[in-house]
Amino acid sequence: MLAAQALLALIAFLLGAALFSFMNVVAWRLPRGKDPLTGRSFCPQCGATLTAADLVPVFSWLALHGRCRHCGARIPARYLAVELLGGVLALGCRWRFGAAYALADGLFGIRWQGLAALALCGVLLSIALIDAETQLIPNRLNAAVAVLAVVELLLSPARWGGCVVGALCVSVPMLLLCLAIPGAFGGGDIKLMAAAGLFLGWQHTLLAMFFGILGGGFYGIYLLAAHKADKKDHFAFGPFLCAGIVLALLFGEPVLAWYCRFL
Secondary structure (H helix, E strand, O other), X not given: OHHHHHHHHHHHHHHHHHHHHHHHHHHHHHHHOOOXXXXXXXXXXXXXXXXXXXXXXXXXXXXXXXXXXXXXXXXXXXXXXXXXXXXXXXXXXXXXXXXXXXXXXXXXXXXXXXXXXXXXXXXXXXXXXXXXXXXOOOHHHHXXXXXXXXXXXXXXXXHHHHHHHHHHHOHHHHHHHHHHOOOOOOHHHHHHHXXXXXXXXXXXXXXXXXXXXXXXHHHHHHHHHOOOOOOOXXXXXXXXXXXXXXXHHHHXXXXXXXXXXXX
């Protein structure tokens, strides 16, 4: 039994690592006008086409010592970090939503709701990386979050009321604040919170926004204290919103339960 559990956990880890490896490619290709769904993977330095042996999540980077087998160029450690993060989040989704041992319940040892949550995490990774690089969030990625929210509602139809409120409870105030203070938030941030709110429901959406503001606030303080920015400068807020969404997705229930004890 323990061996079966360990095998399912390994499968879930590799699934998450493979998904995040692909979403890392999406995050690199979209800002450069390349279609992430077509064409073989290649080395950005020498242009050599990568084979299956070069693309095994985590293990290829370690086996190649972080270098391209064709030209010897360094493969950024970001690739390894992203794949490890994907594996860890896959295990987190399996823990949060439960394991599956039959096709009716899920796939790869993860329940269907957990797979939807993992897919959401993958899309959020691309959003965070692209926003950090360009300070823009592609509409197609926000649309992907909305599609995953609809899938989640089909899996859990009893949640639709709270999820509709979740789509509005943060995005509408953000929009109103932007109308009052131009540039307070980016349009992509507003769309992201609307789509993510439809997935999370209103309580978890508020919690995600709290986490995002907390993280963004500390980062802003760091930039000012280190004299890397002044009060008029802007930085990408999307990565902090994405991190807040993931935290609320995985840990929202215990955090809200803890908070309610003090009410």
